[in-house]
Amino acid sequence: MEAPCAFCGERKTLVESHVLPAFVFRWLRGRSGAGHMRNTDNPNLRVQDGLKFPWLCIDCEKLFNRYETAFATKVFHPWLSGNNQISYEDWLLKFCTSISWRVLKYARGQNENAQYSVEQHTLMDQAEEHWRDFLNDRVPHPAKFEQHLVIYDLVKSTNISDLPTNFNRFMTGEVTLDIVGSDRSLMTFAKLGRFTIFGIIQKGPNKWSGTRVCVKNGVLKPDKFTIPVGLLDLFREKATHSAMAMSNISSKQRAKIDKNIIDNIDAFAESEQFESIEVDILMFGEDAVLRNDDS
Secondary structure, three states: OEEEOOOOOOEEEEEEEEOOOHHHHHHHHHHOOOOOEEEOOEEEEEEOOOOEEEEEEHHHHHHHHHHHHHHHHHHHHHHHOOOOOEEEOHHHHHHHHHHHHHHHHHHOOOOOOOOOOHHHHHHHHHHHHHHHHHHOOOOOOOOOOOEEEEEOOOOOOOOOOOOOOOHHHHHHHOEEEEEEEOOOOEEEEEEEOOEEEEEEEEOOOOOOEOOEOOOOOEEEOOOOOEOOOHHHHHHHHHHHHHHHHHHOOOHHHHHHHHHHHHHOHHHHHOOHHHHHHHHHHHHHOHHHOOOOOOO
8 A cells, every 4th residue: 555654754655564573473473382372362363473554665664674683683582592691783772762663653542541641742752753763863862762671581589479470471471562651651661572672751760770772882681670660560460461361262272272282292392481381380389370171
């Protein structure tokens, strides 16, 4: 179709553009060893891909793909393969900003219950424009609309109480997005398995440390970091929502899942998903994973 490109604004032929990168969904399909994935909005339906819309012209799609390829080949897959010290250059900030721009464009207005102040509406407009200017090299950096990248590992023990019993499975394996915050803070949220990108729209009073993506270069490695305490509630909420959705899978679909696992048992036993299940059992007991078919 021909229409104004959502990024450059020029009227051109548009292509189907992913909100979150396609490589993440290819990884997600292979993560279980069975080659399938399910959407928490409708867990009884298998899906093969993420959200995509006729947003971008070919030139803008190529621009975004360049940063996606750099992140996938230099960070995402190497980190998951065990390389946990990775140097990056300016492409990482471009990638994170492109993700935040897309999340803001898609998620704004999706939640009818979300309430934003006049200031927050203004800041969302400013963030969208500034991120676009940065990606087009019209400004040198995202300024106050910072990008933060947090990489999670499996949590085998913690003194934090009331965590959902699927916490490790969610934190290392879920792919989701949203606009999150409060009356004093606002940010885009994009979770790509272990990698979570926060695009700051309104920076609240709580501290961030060790997570901001640098403009020119830096090093990603396991380290201590500080994020706003309210984000723990966000993770609890998202993990609980995921668990509740998956608990609604029909008996017919459960049987298909069980058969896929049995048919691919060797691959499943070596998968990252199986490892996260093992750690959730270690933390929360077998009931965290075993289902009660009588319920």
